Amino acid sequence: MTKEIEVSVVMPCLNEEEALPHCIRKIKKAFQKEGIAGEIIVADNGSTDHSAEVARREGAIVVEESHKGYGSAYLRGLREAKGKYIVMGDSDNTYDFNDIPKFVDKLKEGYDFVMGSRFKGMIREGAMSWSHRYIGNPILSSITRLFFRTNLSDIHCGIRAFTLSAYHKMKLRTLGMEFATEMVVSALQNRLKVSEIPIEYYPREGESKLRPVHDAWRHMRFMLLYCPVWLYFIPGAAGFIAGMSLLLLELKGPFLFLGHYWDLHLMILASMMTILSYQILTLGVYAHTFAIREGFLKYDKFTLFFGKSFNLEKGLALGGGLFLAGFIMMLFIFIEWFFNYFGALYRIREAILGTTLLVIGLQTIFSSFFLSLLVLEKK
Secondary structure, eight states, rough: OOOOEEEEEEESSSOTTTTTHHHHHHHHHHHHHHHHEEEEEEOOOSSSSSSHHHHHHOOOOOEOOOSHHHHHHHHHHHHHOOOOOSOOOOOOSOOGGGHHHHHHHHHHHSSSSSEEEEEEEEEEETTHHHHHOIIIIIHHHHHHHHHHOOSOOHHHSSSSSEEHHHHHOOOOOOOOTTTTHHHHHHHTTTTTTTEEEEEEEEOOSOOOOHHHHHHHHHHHHHHTTTOHHHIHHHEEEHHHHHHHHHHHTTTTTEEEEEEEOOOOOHHHHHHHHHHHHHHHHHHHHHHHHHHHTTTOOOOHHHHHHHHHHHHHHHHHHOOOOOOHHHHHHHHHHHHHHHHTTOOOOOOOHHHHHHHHHHHHHHHHHHHHHHHHHHTOOOO
C-alpha cells in the first residue's frame, strides 16, 4: 500500500544543474531524518542545461512549464502537489532545506502560512548584495507592511510553507516575480494564520536570474494594483481637499504667503488640481469595485458601507446638486454681465469656482451610471 504523501516540496528551476542535486539531497535527508512521507517536484522553466535530467536522476518529479516566469513555474509545480503540507524554495541552494521540519512543525501547530526570514536569521557573506540587503528588500518589505498592515520582516524570502487548503484559498495567478508578493498579500487578505521563522541564507550556486530594477517594479506595481487606498484614495483625497481649500480661499481675493501675493494663477492651478483629484477618486472607486467583483480583493468595511449607502439616485442627486450650484453661479455672472450691457466684468474668481463645480457635477452624474453598472446584480 502506497504511503500517503504528507509534504510536497516544490522548486522552480531554470538552468540550475550545479545547485539542484544539493537541494534535492538535503530535502531527501530531511524527509528521512524526520520520517516524512514526501515528494519533490521540480518545475523546469525551459532549462537549456541538464537540470531536468539531474532532477530525475536524483529522484525528483519533473514537470515542464514553457511560459517563462517565476510565478508560471511555481503554479505549474503546485498543481502537481499532493501533500497536505507544501514547502516551496528556490533551487539555487541559497536556502537550507534541512529546515523543512521547522516549517512543517509550525503548520502542524495550526498555522496556515509560514514564512522564512533572512533578516531575523543569518545572511551569509556574499549571499545578498549591499543594495538588496539595505535598500531593495527593506524598502519593498516596508511598503508591504504599510499597505497591508503586517509585521512580516522579509516579504520576499524564497522559502515558505503552507497547507494545501491555504493554497486553494489564496487563488494565486500572477506569473512573474510578483508571485512572491501576491502570495503574502493573498494570505493576509484571506486572514490566514501566518507565522515567521528565522533562516540562514547562503550564496547562490550558478548565475542569478534576478533583474533588480525590473523585478522590483513588478513587485511595486502589484502592491499598488492590490491597494487602491494608496494608489487612488489617499492622493485623490489629499489633492481634492487641497485644491478645493485653495479655491475657496482665493475666492475672497489674493492672499499673502511667504512674502508673495497669490492670485488667479494659483486659483486656476487649484481648479485643475480639484478636478484631476476628483477623477482619481472616482477611478479608485471603479477599480476597487471591479477588483472585489472579480475576486482580486476582499470586501472591507468601507466597501460594505459604500455598497449599502450608494445607489444611482443618490449619485445623481449629489452630481445634480454640484452641477446646479455651479450653474447658478455662472447664471448670476451672466445676468450681471447682461445688465452691464456686455461690458467689462471682473468675475473671474467666481467663474473658476463655478466651472469647477459644473465639471465635478457632470463627473459625478456619469460616474454614478458607470458604477451602477459595475455593481449590477447578476446570477
